[in-house]
Amino acid sequence: MKTFRITALLAGIGLLAAACGTSVPSGALTELGDGEGELNLVIWVGYAERGEVDPGYDWVTPFEDETGCMVSTTNMNSSAEGVQLLRSGEYDGGSFSGNASVPLMLAGDVAPVNTDLLSNYANVFAGLKDKTHNSLDGVAYGVPHGRGPNVLMWNTEEVTPAPTSWDIIWEDAGDYAGKISIFGVSDFIADAALHLMVKNPDLGITNPYQLNQEQFDAAIALLEEQKSHGVIYWSDAFDQITTFASGDAVVGTSWQFQANTLAGGDPPEPIEATVPAEGSTGWSDTWMIAKNAAHPNCMYLWMNHMMSAEANGQATVWFGEAPTSEAACNYAETLSPGHCEQTHATDEAYYDKIWYWATPRADCGDEDAATTCKDQDAWLAAWAALTGS
Amino acid sequence: MTAPNPVTIDPPVERSLWRRVASWLYSRPRTQLRLLLAGPLGWMTAAYFGSLLILLLGAFWTKDSLTGKVIPFSWSLDAFGNLFGAEVYRTVAFRTIGIAVLVTLTAVLLAFPIAYYMARIASPRTRRLLVVAVVMPLWAAYLVKIFAWRTILQGNGVLEWVLSPFGFESSGLVELVNSWLVLTYLWLPYMILPVFAGLERIPNSLLEASADLGGRAGVTFRRVVLPLVFPALVAGSIFTFSLSLGDYIVPDLVSDTKFIGNIIYDNSTLGNVPLAAAYALLPIVVVIGYLLVARRLGAFESL
Numbered sequence: 001m002k003t004f005r006i007t008a009l010l011a012g013i014g015l016l017a018a019a020c021g022t023s024v025p026s027g028a029l030t031e032l033g034d035g036e037g038e039l040n041l042v043i044w045v046g047y048a049e050r051g052e053v054d055p056g057y058d059w060v061t062p063f064e065d066e067t068g069c070m071v072s073t074t075n076m077n078s079s080a081e082g083v084q085l086l087r088s089g090e091y092d093g094g095s096f097s098g099n100a101s102v103p104l105m106l107a108g109d110v111a112p113v114n115t116d117l118l119s120n121y122a123n124v125f126a127g128l129k130d131k132t133h134n135s136l137d138g139v140a141y142g143v144p145h146g147r148g149p150n151v152l153m154w155n156t157e158e159v160t161p162a163p164t165s166w167d168i169i170w171e172d173a174g175d176y177a178g179k180i181s182i183f184g185v186s187d188f189i190a191d192a193a194l195h196l197m198v199k200n201p202d203l204g205i206t207n208p209y210q211l212n213q214e215q216f217d218a219a220i221a222l223l224e225e226q227k228s229h230g231v232i233y234w235s236d237a238f239d240q241i242t243t244f245a246s247g248d249a250v251v252g253t254s255w256q257f258q259a260n261t262l263a264g265g266d267p268p269e270p271i272e273a274t275v276p277a278e279g280s281t282g283w284s285d286t287w288m289i290a291k292n293a294a295h296p297n298c299m300y301l302w303m304n305h306m307m308s309a310e311a312n313g314q315a316t317v318w319f320g321e322a323p324t325s326e327a328a329c330n331y332a333e334t335l336s337p338g339h340c341e342q343t344h345a346t347d348e349a350y351y352d353k354i355w356y357w358a359t360p361r362a363d364c365g366d367e368d369a370a371t372t373c374k375d376q377d378a379w380l381a382a383w384a385a386l387t388g389s
Numbered sequence: 390m391t392a393p394n395p396v397t398i399d400p401p402v403e404r405s406l407w408r409r410v411a412s413w414l415y416s417r418p419r420t421q422l423r424l425l426l427a428g429p430l431g432w433m434t435a436a437y438f439g440s441l442l443i444l445l446l447g448a449f450w451t452k453d454s455l456t457g458k459v460i461p462f463s464w465s466l467d468a469f470g471n472l473f474g475a476e477v478y479r480t481v482a483f484r485t486i487g488i489a490v491l492v493t494l495t496a497v498l499l500a501f502p503i504a505y506y507m508a509r510i511a512s513p514r515t516r517r518l519l520v521v522a523v524v525m526p527l528w529a530a531y532l533v534k535i536f537a538w539r540t541i542l543q544g545n546g547v548l549e550w551v552l553s554p555f556g557f558e559s560s561g562l563v564e565l566v567n568s569w570l571v572l573t574y575l576w577l578p579y580m581i582l583p584v585f586a587g588l589e590r591i592p593n594s595l596l597e598a599s600a601d602l603g604g605r606a607g608v609t610f611r612r613v614v615l616p617l618v619f620p621a622l623v624a625g626s627i628f629t630f631s632l633s634l635g636d637y638i639v640p641d642l643v644s645d646t647k648f649i650g651n652i653i654y655d656n657s658t659l660g661n662v663p664l665a666a667a668y669a670l671l672p673i674v675v676v677i678g679y680l681l682v683a684r685r686l687g688a689f690e691s692l
Contacts, residue, residue: 080659083457107456186659232645248544361455375454380659385477388647 025112025139029296032117035069036295039302042085042094044285045237046257046319047145048073053261056335057318059311067305069298077235078185079357080380086110092293093302095145097283098133099187099209099357103376105136110288112139117300120307123325127348133356134286142286143303146312148321148343149282149354150183150191151273153254155244165276168251170195170222173229181240181252182226184233186376186383187357190281191253192219192226194355198278208281208355210364216374220382233387245269256320279353285321316343448666457660468663478652482671485648488565489633492572493580496629497622499573500580507581508588523581531575535642538571542643567643572633579628587621588614623688631676 024030041048048071051058060071074091076082079100086094087109096104104110115121121143128134128144135141154163159176169180170192182188193208196218203215211219232249234240241258243249245265259273287306289299305311307324313331316323322343323329329340344350358365364373374382414421451463472478507519526534541547549558591614599609637650647655649672656665683689 078659080457084658084660087458103456103458107453107458242539242543246544246546359455376457377452377454377661380656380661381471381475384647384652384655385475388477388652389480 024114024116027291028112028114029117029300030114032300033297035067035298035301037068037070037298038295039069039071039298040091040295041071041073041302042076042082042091042096043073044082044095044097044319045075047095047285047315049315049318054318057314059305059314063302063305063311067298067301069295069301071302079187080185080376083109086290089290089292091290092295092299093287093289095285095287096142097285097357099359101133101142101286101288102359104288105141109291110141111291111293112136112141113143113289113303115140115143118143118304118307120304120325123327124307125324125326125346127346128284128324131284133284133358142288143307144324145285145287145306146316146319146321146324147282147284147351147354147356148256148319149275149280151254151256151259151280152251152276153181153244153259153271153273154251155247156270156272158247158250162272162274163251163276164274166191166195166278166280169253170199170226173226173231176251178230178232179248179250180226180229180231181243181249181254182231182233183253184235184387186379187281188253189216189219189223189379189383190355190357192222194279194281196222207358207365209358209360210366210373211360212364212371212373216378216382220386223386227386244271257318260318260320275354279355282351282354282356284351284356444666444669446666447662448670450663452661452663459660459662468667471664472667478668481647481649481652484565484646485634485650485672486675488569488572488648489630491569492576492633493626493629495569495573496577496580497584497626499577500584500625501622504581504584504588507585520585523578523585526574527578532638534575535571535639538567538574538643542567542570565640565644565646568640568646568648571639571643572636575639576629576632579632580622580625583621583625583628584618587618587624591617620687620690623683623686627680627683627688630679634672634675 048060049057050060050071064070074085076085076094079097082094082096082100083103085091086096086100086104093110101110124144128147130138130140134144152163152166152168154168156162158179159168168175169182173180183191189211190208193205193211193215196203196215197205197208200218203218205211205215232243232252234243234252237255237258240249240252240254241261244252244258244262254273256273259271262269262271287303289296289303293299306315307328309325309327309331312323312325312328313335316328317332317336317339320343322345323332323340324345329345332339340346360374360376360379362372362375363369364371414424447459448468449464449466450459450461451465451467452459503519503523507516507523511519539546552558595613595617596609599613604612635650637648637654640646640648641651649668653665653669656662656668
């Protein structure tokens with residue numbers, strides 16, 4: 001009965017909006033029906049919890065009870081993997097960072113979203129809407145989930161004093177040789193480029209994702225030097241948690257999720273994480289619906305659910321990222337006081353220092369035809385050469 | 390007596406059709422055989438070779454560099470160009486083949502004494518126990534065994550606990566030597582069993598004849614036992630070599646190094662299917678070559 005009321009309400013809102021003459025992007029759902037009973041998602045680890053790790057964090061079960069859409073998820077280890085998973089055609093949608101969402105939009109793998117059908121969309125911070133990573137020509141292709149920086153994580157017993165700079169994994173990598181844990185996907189080249197942006201301004205890097213040959217070579221050289229100190233590459237978040245828990249790694253690049261899991265574990269590990277003064281790479285994630293989603297109504301219900309105060313509040317506290325609305329912020333505060341302040345939820349100046357994951361493009365992503373940059377394939381090949389040999 | 394009741398007879402049309410087919414087939418044994426094999430062979434061709442063919446076709450396709458989408462039937466040799474252009478793929482190939490050879494040789498050295506004891510020295514009761522002991526690890530799941538090795542090899546793990554009193558420190562889960570160790574452990578039973586079977590087949594009379602003719606243990610081993618058991622060793626090596634060559638989970642989980650399989654997996658999950666498919670040709674060619682050599686050495690008679 002409850003299911004019916006909710007969907008009827010949503011459908012009503014949709015009809016009302018349509019009646020008011022709002023234009024619906026072509027290819028988007030025009031009317032919301034009942035849930036199809038099933039929903040298959042590609043997610044980042046920790047984006048769909050059902051209380052199995054901590055009973056206090058469960059935003060999937062209430063959704064299933066309410067809508068009847070049974071949720072199955074597959075974790076992606078990198079954006080490029082997420083793109084391939086969605087393209088397999090087995091998923092209704094997923095949570096994508098900028099370096100997955102843009103290729104998916106450009107290739108037509110995801111459908112535009114009729115935000116009029118989503119009652120919670122109006123509450124989302126305006127600063128998160130209509131961005132290049134979630135919209136194309138002003139048309140929304142998804143709804144915001146949360147954003148945050150990649151962090152520097154360390155073992156407080158082994159690493160003293162507490163690091164305040166990325167230098168510890170670059171110039172000073174020798175200090176903790178063999179015990180450095182590094183995000184093992186090609187996107188990490190941007191972290192090297194970001195470090196060069198600060199340390200070597202002569203290279204003229206203005207965007208760590210759009211590098212010309214000289215800048216790219218410098219970033220790879222920096223990564224090779226780092227590797228020579230003996231680093232452990234991780235791609236699975238739980239793999240990294242294991243290496244920190246066992247003491248094989250004592251410092252490295254991570255997400256707040258791993259730091260929370262380790263510090264809040266049983267027994268708690270002496271782990272802390274920070275964003276050094278130089279800034280960091282990061283992400284701003286978007287829930288998107290696959291173009292030929294088998295369960296579009298469930299996906300719309302899910303997107304709306306993930307913008308609700310309860311779900312977004314819980315999910316963003318759980319992963320350690322910024323909530324997307326005032327209501328979600330208030331809810332998050334009840335779980336983790338000070339959460340919105342710590343994650344700088346509304347602080348656009350803070351996020352100016354965070355370079356969201358983006359796709360490297362041959363045209364550098366700018367209007368200037370004279371500049372050429374190393375594209376995604378070059379990044380993947382260079383990464384394979386770095387880690388394979 | 391009662392007359393036969395015509396109602397109990399099956400409808401004549403159906404019965405005679407079945408009978409006609411049966412009698413038609415009866416006189417054609419080759420057709421019978423073909424029909425019998427059509428199912429399994431058809432499945433094998435369509436499902437196995439078909440999927441392999443599609444995979445290999447992918448090696449000649451191109452992809453859009455911005456969206457990363459593969460464009461089917463867009464013929465090009467770009468993938469092979471990239472493959473031959475980069476040093477890393479040669480390094481990885483030599484590393485993988487080298488480890489596969491090393492695992493095979495280690496397995497031979499470890500398996501031979503065990504198999505010899507089982508086949509020729511142990512009492513029937515001990516032999517049965519040993520066969521069970523060798524087969525037992527195969528009952529446990531592959532991943533469970535790898536994770537067990539992780540707990541042994543990782544920092545603060547069992548190995549470090551045992552060795553630390555002697556001043557050794559674990560190098561953790563990064564060393565290539567870990568892959569060699571774990572792969573040898575995983576595939577050892579596949580070497581022991583064929584060698585055991587091969588040794589068991591050698592008649593005692595041959596060993597006695599060698600002794601009667603003045604052959605000492607070393608000579609008998611070199612000139613009688615080894616030539617007779619050699620095909621079995623090659624048969625076992627097919628398993629250890631090709632299983633090691635194709636493995637990508639062990640190197641990833643215990644040694645943080647890349648094998649051929651990791652490069653293929655990485656590229657296919659990251660969307661570079663043409664490169665993955667092109668690289669997949671290498672282990673196929675290597676294993677086919679290995680099997681051809683093994684056949685010449687008589688390994689298939691020992692399987």
